[in-house]
Amino acid sequence: MSDVLRQLSEVLNERKTSANPEQSYVALLHQKGLNKILEKVGEECTETLLAAKDAAVSGNNQEVIYETADLWFHSLVMLSHLGEDANAVVDELARRFDLSGLEEKAQRDK
Numbered sequence: 001m002s003d004v005l006r007q008l009s010e011v012l013n014e015r016k017t018s019a020n021p022e023q024s025y026v027a028l029l030h031q032k033g034l035n036k037i038l039e040k041v042g043e044e045c046t047e048t049l050l051a052a053k054d055a056a057v058s059g060n061n062q063e064v065i066y067e068t069a070d071l072w073f074h075s076l077v078m079l080s081h082l083g084e085d086a087n088a089v090v091d092e093l094a095r096r097f098d099l100s101g102l103e104e105k106a107q108r109d110k
């Protein structure tokens with residue numbers, strides 16, 4: 001896992017277990033609960049899609065990178081709320097190495 005994801009996962013875990021919601025955005029999200037976190041994930045997903053459409057027209061990817069970071073961040077908060085972290089997702093992606101997406105789909109459709 002990248003150092004950034006590892007460090008962020010550690011911070012998110014610390015914020016979930018011991019931070020003050022008045023001083024931490026992540027702790028506040030956990031306090032508000034899963035529905036609020038999922039609302040943010042959905043919101044950031046939509047903002048990412050719209051930024052991608054804009055980037056395709058303007059040729060400027062800065063906004064879509066910014067929105068994707070928001071989406072990844074809120075997805076990691078969601079995983080943390082459920083007791084998982086980025087490591088589980090990285091492990092799943094690693095498991096898929098050398099497995100063609102088309103082959104995997106064909107196996108699924110059998």
Ligand SMILES: N=c1c2ncn([C@@H]3O[C@H](COP(=O)(O)OP(=O)(O)OP(=O)(O)O)[C@@H](O)[C@H]3O)c2ncn1[C@@H]1O[C@H](COP(=O)(O)O)[C@@H](O)[C@H]1O
Nearest residue numbers: 008011012015019023024025026027028043069070073074
């Ligand atoms: N990477 C992030 C990160 N990315 C985005 N955000 C926050 O996510 C929110 C995004 O919400 P929106 O774009 O919808 O903006 P908004 O209008 O403020 O939100 P709403 O009022 O609409 O709910 C903003 O408040 C951003 O600051 C983040 N907040 C925290 N982190 C990381 O998490 C760590 C812990 O943060 P705290 O818990 O706040 O200390 C930080 O040190 C960072 O490393």
